[in-house]
Amino acid sequence: MLVIQSPFRDADDPGGPFGGLVIQGPYWDADNPGGPFGMLFIKSPFWDADDPGGPVGILMIQGPCWDADNPGAIFGMLLIKSLFWDADNPGGPLGTLVIKSLSWDADNPGGPFGMLVIQSPFWDTDDPGGPFGMLVIQSPFWVADEGYWPW
Numbered sequence: 001m002l003v004i005q006s007p008f009r010d011a012d013d014p015g016g017p018f019g020g021l022v023i024q025g026p027y028w029d030a031d032n033p034g035g036p037f038g039m040l041f042i043k044s045p046f047w048d049a050d051d052p053g054g055p056v057g058i059l060m061i062q063g064p065c066w067d068a069d070n071p072g073a074i075f076g077m078l079l080i081k082s083l084f085w086d087a088d089n090p091g092g093p094l095g096t097l098v099i100k101s102l103s104w105d106a107d108n109p110g111g112p113f114g115m116l117v118i119q120s121p122f123w124d125t126d127d128p129g130g131p132f133g134m135l136v137i138q139s140p141f142w143v144a145d146e147g148y149w150p151w
Helices: none
Strands: 002-005 021-024 039-043 058-062 077-082 096-101 115-119 134-138
Touching: none
Parallel strands: none
Antiparallel strands: 002 134, 021 039, 039 058, 058 077, 077 096, 096 115, 115 134
16 A cells, blocks of 8 residues: 655645655655655646646656656556546546556456556545545555555
């Protein structure tokens, strides 16, 4: 389980600009930022200074080991798209998103870096998403007793 929290988070503006969020993993090491399950940066593909985040419905995660010749590799690039995505309502309910890897396989949904679910810890039907500044990513292979992803 990882926690996503905006670097601009504050009590009056939870989450800050949605275009700039940081994922800090359970093995975060100040001497090795970005290491396995360390820190990744989420930024909209439509990012620009005048419109931070762009359309919230589509963001890209680009890992510290990003290789332009091998997009989608481990710690490469994943696509976040709302479960309720439609052209007239990009992003849908922000509380429930799906991360689908570029190597998504319909026969193996949820495989390593396949499908993860982002859901707010404050999720409820009357307030989908809760404070957007803090979401939880839970792997389909989450091991509750171990508290980490077993790969």
